[in-house]
Amino acid sequence: MSLEKENIKSGDIIDAQVLKKLYEFVKPYQGRFYFLVFLTIAMAVLAPTRPYFIQIAIDDYVAIGDSKGLLNIIYLLIVLLLLQSLVQFAHTYLSGWIGQVIIKDIRIKLYRHLLKMRLKFFDNTPIGRLVTRNVSDVETLADVFSEGLAAIIGDLLQLITILAVMFYVDWKLTLVSLSTLPLLIISTYIFKEKIKVAFNDVRNAVSNLNSFLQEHITGMNIVQIFNREKREYDKFKEINKEHRVAHVKSVLYYSIYYPVAEIIQAIGTGVVVWYGATGVFDMEIQIGILISFIMYLQLFFRPIRMIADRFNTLQMGVVSSSRILKLLESDDQIPNEGKFKPEKIEGNIKLENVWFAYNDEEWVLKNINFEVKHGETVAMVGATGAGKSSIINLINRFYDINKGKITLDGTDIKEYELGTLRKHIGVVLQDVFLFSDTILNNITLGNPEITREEVMKAAKLVGAKKFIERLPGGLDYNVMERGATLSVGQRQLISFVRAIVYNPEIIILDEATSSVDTETEEMIQKAISKMMKGRTSIVIAHRLSTIQKADKIMVLNQGEIKETGTHESLLELGGYYSKLHQMQLKSMAIG
Known part of the structure; x- marks a missing residue:
């Protein structure tokens, strides 16, 4: 198994287009967002107040022994501390709240968007990568609101406010205080660049790890059947090693940067103490x-140390935002512009000069023409890759045709509202997918209009009632992921019940009995006969014995209809169908 690795690079810190699009998600909460901006400004204004009032307390009251004035300053400092704590709490909570509600909206919108995508999109996109988009990328996007843009703006405002107050109090001491600032800026820039690369590597590793795990856990039976455990284990170790190395790099950069920043701050503080003490001795x-300048320095250096980390958070958030927005803006969807929503249909299907290709002009179907009238049963046979399942996909509009026309009751299927079209068509596939849920929910798919009585009636019709009743909890039995606790035949029977309870006018069976034993198949065939009565039916069959009573049999080969007729007429013709029939008779005789 091979899996294309994803390579992610950080984007620009300020991408106006991305931020503008993100603001669309903020609009429903813009009142709270503007209040968050106000709190950010309030925090920046309050930051330098404590050192300033401590300076006043020492110079204006402690120095002259004014205990009453000192007590008033202490009361004021307590009020300021409480106010600052309250603002800090409100800011932290509100920024986190806004981040979470926005990513909730984005994740819902993203999932709704994925539900409308063409099957071709899922054919070409690793599922693990889509999981990364919907989980990890969206979580990273939350940081843009809680730790990114708002925090950076707050830090910058705080720096400006502190600098302004410092220059106001003593501009010479301020310049001395900033003497080590160039060293901190240089070290911060180097850290920012290094950690950006490390973050890119981490994000790439996470995405590749998700994709690898999803693919290989899903295909674990293939891995084990072909004894590939050791090889796949080694590949996983290599990807996991890349993930570990990327994380360790980021830890290394942090472990170097923060002590360096502390040393630079300590040197700056030492310079201020030395210069300031000299000034104090000289009465200048x-x-x-x-004392206030020592406190200012601590307040000033703290946001500078944090700002590099926040810039990288914002950069990765912009990258995640770009990828999410790109997915949301992709138009790889089946157009659902049809307005026709009939409550009932006759079920007359007609394909006229239909051509179809999954990729460019690599034609899977070539000039297909046939009609299925109301109540008729049409069977399709042919070798693997002949185009049988593609016809089923086109009738359901899982894919759109390249040329030609498909009509239902004389109306182009593109004029039907997509949900309405599929509502009238019941499909039973060879590969049955069951969700990790109860049998009832797997049959009704959460439709509250379908009662338990209707489900059991349909189960009795296809012979599934007995095995369902034997299971612990009956209809409430949890089948686990992909129906792992049921046999292949039992999963197939549940898919029949699922098709019947929706009472569609058209039934499509795509080799639906190929996975069951002969005894179960005979039972299902009787149920299918009842189910098809009065309905338009299209059957793709591997075993020719199951379609001998079909009104019409079409033989497909390499995307073209080679023969059409009844079972008897096709045998008399002595062509493709006759050869297929003889081959199956021989294989049965050998068996």
């Missing part, structure tokens, strides 16, 4: 100013 600087 008041002791309160010196």
